[in-house]
Each structure stands twice: as C-alpha cells, then as structure tokens.
Amino acid sequence: MKNVWIICRKELHSYFVSPVAYLLLVMFAVIFGFFFWNILGAVVYYSMESLMAGEPSPMNINEQIVRPLLSNINVIGLFFIPMITMRLFAEEKRTGTIELLATSPVRDIEVIVGKWLAAVLLYAVMLLSTMLDFAFLFKYGNPDWKPAAIGYLGLLLQAGGLLAIGTFISTLTRNQIIAGAATFGVCLLLWVLGWVGEYETATWARVLSYMSVITHFDSFSKGVLDSKDAIFDATVIFLGLFFTARSMESLRWRS
Amino acid sequence: MITVKSLTKRYAHNTAVDQISFEVQKGQIVGFLGPNGAGKTTTMRMLTCFLTPSAGTATVAGFDIFEQPLEVKRHIGYLPETPPLYPEMRTAEYLSFVGQLKGLSGVELRSRVDYACERCAVTDVKNKLIGKLSRGYRQRVGLAQAIIHNPDVLILDEPTAGLDPKQINETRDLIKGLAGDHTIILSTHILPEVSQTCEQVIIINKGKVVATDSVSNLQNRARSGESVLVEVAGRNATLDPATVQRKLEQVAGVSRVVFKQDGQKRAVFEVEGEKDRFVRGDLARAVVESGWDLNELRAAAVSLEEIFLQLTGEESSAAVEKAADGETE
Numbered sequence: 001m002k003n004v005w006i007i008c009r010k011e012l013h014s015y016f017v018s019p020v021a022y023l024l025l026v027m028f029a030v031i032f033g034f035f036f037w038n039i040l041g042a043v044v045y046y047s048m049e050s051l052m053a054g055e056p057s058p059m060n061i062n063e064q065i066v067r068p069l070l071s072n073i074n075v076i077g078l079f080f081i082p083m084i085t086m087r088l089f090a091e092e093k094r095t096g097t098i099e100l101l102a103t104s105p106v107r108d109i110e111v112i113v114g115k116w117l118a119a120v121l122l123y124a125v126m127l128l129s130t131m132l133d134f135a136f137l138f139k140y141g142n143p144d145w146k147p148a149a150i151g152y153l154g155l156l157l158q159a160g161g162l163l164a165i166g167t168f169i170s171t172l173t174r175n176q177i178i179a180g181a182a183t184f185g186v187c188l189l190l191w192v193l194g195w196v197g198e199y200e201t202a203t204w205a206r207v208l209s210y211m212s213v214i215t216h217f218d219s220f221s222k223g224v225l226d227s228k229d230a231i232f233d234a235t236v237i238f239l240g241l242f243f244t245a246r247s248m249e250s251l252r253w254r255s
Numbered sequence: 256m257i258t259v260k261s262l263t264k265r266y267a268h269n270t271a272v273d274q275i276s277f278e279v280q281k282g283q284i285v286g287f288l289g290p291n292g293a294g295k296t297t298t299m300r301m302l303t304c305f306l307t308p309s310a311g312t313a314t315v316a317g318f319d320i321f322e323q324p325l326e327v328k329r330h331i332g333y334l335p336e337t338p339p340l341y342p343e344m345r346t347a348e349y350l351s352f353v354g355q356l357k358g359l360s361g362v363e364l365r366s367r368v369d370y371a372c373e374r375c376a377v378t379d380v381k382n383k384l385i386g387k388l389s390r391g392y393r394q395r396v397g398l399a400q401a402i403i404h405n406p407d408v409l410i411l412d413e414p415t416a417g418l419d420p421k422q423i424n425e426t427r428d429l430i431k432g433l434a435g436d437h438t439i440i441l442s443t444h445i446l447p448e449v450s451q452t453c454e455q456v457i458i459i460n461k462g463k464v465v466a467t468d469s470v471s472n473l474q475n476r477a478r479s480g481e482s483v484l485v486e487v488a489g490r491n492a493t494l495d496p497a498t499v500q501r502k503l504e505q506v507a508g509v510s511r512v513v514f515k516q517d518g519q520k521r522a523v524f525e526v527e528g529e530k531d532r533f534v535r536g537d538l539a540r541a542v543v544e545s546g547w548d549l550n551e552l553r554a555a556a557v558s559l560e561e562i563f564l565q566l567t568g569e570e571s572s573a574a575v576e577k578a579a580d581g582e583t584e
Contacts, residue, residue, distance in 0.1 A: 003356070006352070006355045006356060007356075010341075010352050013343075013344070013348075014341065014343055014344075017343050017344075018343055095337070095339070095340075095341075095342075096335055096336075096337045096339050097339040097340070097341060098339075099300075099305055099333070099335045099339050100333075100335075100339035100353065100356075100400070101356070102304075102305045103303040103304060103305050103328055103331065103333045104328060104353070104356040104357055105325045105326075105328040105329040105356075105357060105358060106356055107325070252305065252306055252307045253306070253307055254266075
C-alpha cells in the first residue's frame with residue numbers, strides 16, 4: 001500500500017510539474033463553463049417565455065440544469081481521458097525508466113494501481129474545478145445537493161473504468177500518440193455503442209447497448225445510485241487493471 | 256554472491272543467451288565482456304528480474320530469482336544502459352523517489368540520498384532538473400540511483416558508454432571505489448576498461464560463455480612464449496632489415512621474427528621466443544656484436560584485445576598469421 005502511494009505521488013508530481021495537468025484543467029474548466037452558461041441561458045429563456053405566455057411551468061434545477069450538465073460533461077470527459085493516460089506507461093517504455101520500476105522491490109500491481117490512482121485523482125481535480133460553476137447554482141437557486149453528488153460519483157466511477165482501459169493501452173506501446181489515439185477510439189466506441197439500443201430491441205443490440213458506459217451513467221445523472229451500474233463500472237476498472245497487469249507480465253518475457 | 260546455472264533466454268527466432276553458467280564471489284569486480292549483441296544485457300536483465308529466463312536458474316545474494324524476486328531486487332542495484340531518469344524531476348527528488356521504491360524512509364532515506372550524491376559527485380546538481388544535466392552528470396545520477404539502498408550487488412550495463420575520456424576515467428575510479436562495499440558486475444565491449452577496472456573477466460559471445468578467468472591469467476594464457484619488440488639502428492650507415500632479420504633468427508631459442516616497421520636508419524622487429532625460454536639477453540648481445548645500436552628492447556604484452564578476438568573467433572591479423580605459421584610447420 002505504501003508503494004502504491006509512492007508511485008501515485010510521483011505520477012501526480014509529473015502531471016503537475018509539466019503543463020499537462022494545467023492545460024487539461026483549464027480546457028476542462030472552460031468547456032464546462034461554456035456548457036453551464038449555455039444550459040443556464042436556455043433554461044432562463046424558456047422559463048421567461050412560458051411566464052410571458054401566462055402559463056408558468058414548474059422549474060426544477062436538478063432536472064433541468066444539473067442532469068443535462070452532468071450528462072454533457074460525461075461525454076466531454078471521454079475526450080480528456082486519453083490525454084491523461086497516454087503517457088503513463090508508454091513514456092516509461094520509451095525512456096527506459098520502466099527498467100527502474102520493474103527491478104525495484106515493488107509488485108507490478110502496486111505500480112499499476114499507483115499510476116491509475118494518480119490518473120483518477122487528476123480527473124477528480126478536474127471535476128473539482130466545475131464546483132465553481134455549481135457554487136453559483138447553490139447561491140442563486142436551491143437545488144438538491146444529493147442527486148448532484150451521486151452524479152459526480154458516477155462521473156468518477158465511469159472515468160475510473162475508462163482510465164483503467166487507457167492505462168492498459170498505454171502498456172502496449174512506447175509511442176504516446178498511438179496510446180492516446182487508441183484510447184480515444186475505444187472511449188468513443190464505448191459511448192456510441194449505446195445508440196443502437198435506441199432503435200433496435202434485439203438481444204444483440206441490448207448487449208451492445210449494455211456495454212456502453214454512457215448507458216450506465218443515466219441513472220447516476222438522475223441522482224439514483226443503482227448497484228447494477230456501480231458494479232458495471234467496478235468491473236470495467238477491475239478488467240482494465242487486470243489486463244494491465246497481464247501486459248506488464250508479458251513484458252518480462254518479451255522485451 | 257551470484258551463482259548462475261545454465262541460464263537461457265530464447266525468443267521466437269533466436270536464442271539470446273544459451274546456457275550461461277558462472278559464479279561471482281563477494282566483493283569482486285567482474286567484467287562482462289563481449290561484442291555488441293552477445294547477450295550481456297539480456298543476462299543482466301535476467302539477474303535483475305527484469306526478464307524471466309526460459310530455462311536455468313540463478314541466485315543473487317542467496318535468493319533465487321524465480322522464488323524470491325522481491326528479495327533479489329532488494330539486494331541489487333541496477334544501472335541499465337540508458338540511465339533510468341525522469342527529466343522532469345530534480346536530482347535529489349529523483350534519488351529520494353528511488354530510495355522510497357527500494358524501501359527507505361525517514362532519516363535513513365535522507366542520509367542515503369546525501370551519501371549517494373556525495374559518493375557519485377552530484378551534490379552540486381542536487382536541485383537541478385535532471386533533464387538539464389550533461390551526459391556525464393546523468394550517468395553519475397544513474398550510478399547514485401543504483402547505490403542508494405546500499406545493495407550487496409551492483410549490476411552496471413555499459414556504465415561508461417557515451418562519456419568523454421575524462422568522464423570515463425572518473426566513472427572508472429568511482430566504480431573501483433565502490434568495489435569494497437559491493438560485488439560488482441559491469442558489462443562493456445571496451446577492452447581496456449576491463450583490464451583497468453576488473454579483477455575477473457567473463458567473456459561471452461553469441462550467448463555463450465567462452466572464457467572465465469582473472470585478467471592476468473587470461474593474458475598469460477594467450478602468450479605462448481616470450482615476445483619482445485626490438486628496435487635496431489645502424490650506427491653510421493644505413494641498415495638492411497633483411498640482414499638484421501637473418502641475424503636475429505640465428506639467436507638460440509628464437510622461433511620467429513617479424514619485421515614490423517622501417518625507419519631512417521632503424522628497423523623494428525617483433526621476436527618470439529620458444530616456450531619457457533628467455534631470449535632477451537642473447538638478442539641484445541647479437542645486435543651489439545654485429546655493430547648495430549640497440550635502441551629499444553621491450554616485452555610485447557599481448558593485449559586483451561587479441562585474446563578477446565581469439566576467443567570470440569573473430570580473426571585479427573596476428574591470429575591469422577599465427578594460424579598460417581602453424582600450418583607450414
């Protein structure tokens with residue numbers, strides 16, 4: 001456990017001494033800010049309109065703002081995940097520092113979990129930056145904080161799974177660009193797979209749709225903590241890290 | 256300290272290391288010598304548990320590389336061919352990170368970082384980014400990283416590659432200085448390095464050990480009889496090398512005379528004596544009695560280079576000559 005923390009701290013250090021972390025944070029915060037402003041503007045506009053028409057509709061900040069916002073940001077996250085994970089192992093393989101890690105008295109799994117945890121923490125910091133926008137919601141409105149909190153938990157769990165997949169892909173190559181592009185492709189695929197479920201109800205379509213991470217975010221965004229979805233995300237995390245460990249092991253036979 | 260038994264590494268299409276066996280005693284510096292691609296790095300990677308062997312076994316500091324890899328790693332300091340450095344870290348930060356990986360903490364960690372910095376002369380760049388350091392400094396930080404946890408065994412893969420001559424000397428001295436506390440294996444394809452730093456040599460070629468011996472024994476082994484270089488000068492007249500050669504060949508105990516080079520009024524010969532005969536005295540007398548000057552007479556040390564080429568089967572010109580001679584006799 002101590003070793004996991006040593007690796008994790010070193011990775012966080014690497015993120016934050018290079019421009020990577022700041023670039024991701026700023027881009028994420030700006031894009032989230034834009035979505036926030038956009039959705040808020042639309043909601044205000046329509047409620048004003050309905051008020052003018054003399055038939056005011058009931059307003060629900062959680063349903064009308066928090067939920068679409070979290071769903072949008074969940075998709076935005078897909079674009080950021082490859083940028084977080086692509087260097088994790090590819091860089092170490094390219095510069096040869098992997099030899100240091102592999103010949104130190106730490107277990108492979110400690111290295112893997114340490115690196116993955118650093119990626120998750122960076123993503124968590126990115127999510128933290130969006131709290132700024134939410135602060136305004138709470139100041140000028142009175143949304144329920146619990147569904148929002150569960151939404152954030154869902155974001156983090158799903159990102160954990162995708163980051164684990166990204167970590168795995170990063171062990172397959174010494175080229176960061178390849179690792180990033182492949183991870184991006186997989187993330188996109190896991191998103192769009194859900195679309196088949198919208199028009200097709202055959203078993204294969206249901207299976208494909210079930211495999212999509214976005215499908216499993218739906219209930220989180222509503223503020224419902226469904227064990228089925230949490231277990232799905234936990235499984236993705238486990239499988240991602242498991243394959244990373246196998247890939248690390250195969251390095252010892254091949255390289 | 257290190258026992259290797261028929262260690263083998265096979266890949267799909269080739270065998271990088273083929274049944275290597277050797278032993279290294281505690282406190283020794285052993286040179287691992289071989290041409291590029293001989294399997295040096297692969298062997299070292301197996302000893303450090305970076306690679307899993309296909310067959311055979313090895314123990315390091317009493318621990319089996321299969322059964323107790325974590326213990327082996329705890330007792331080994333390893334410097335790969337390219338030092339495993341993170342350019343975005345500062346020297347002291349990096350050494351402290353490696354120290355933690357190796358299980359150090361607290362006061363001990365801090366004192367070991369200071370010690371390693373001092374020992375490897377990197378104290379003055381302690382707070383510099385590793386990415387900004389020169390090649391020589393990086394190599395030394397790499398060495399500092401290897402000794403940070405005071406390991407019993409140091410495995411250094413081409414520690415002087417890519418350094419300038421001054422840095423090479425510094426690094427060699429540093430390694431020699433470390434020898435007291437650690438058992439060291441270092442690989443190289445540079446021969447003088449071995450004769451200058453190591454006590455014991457393991458020569459490896461195409462994945463096999465071709466010789467294991469001390470440096471001096473190896474040199475003796477390759478030298479069959481006495482071999483001397485003689486420089487002769489004509490007193491006031493010009494010199495006819497052929498005459499001198501004939502004269503030298505007549506000296507008792509001389510088996511062969513090779514004309515090496517011709518200068519103004521002087522000539523150099525390499526003279527080989529028969530086994531166990533010392534011909535130097537007779538040679539000197541013969542030269543002087545013939546009325547020539549003896550400018551120089553010295554033992555021609557057989558260089559490690561020649562031994563190496565003989566053993567690895569690549570033919571040097573000398574080896575070819577000797578072989579041709581053997582056939583005519």
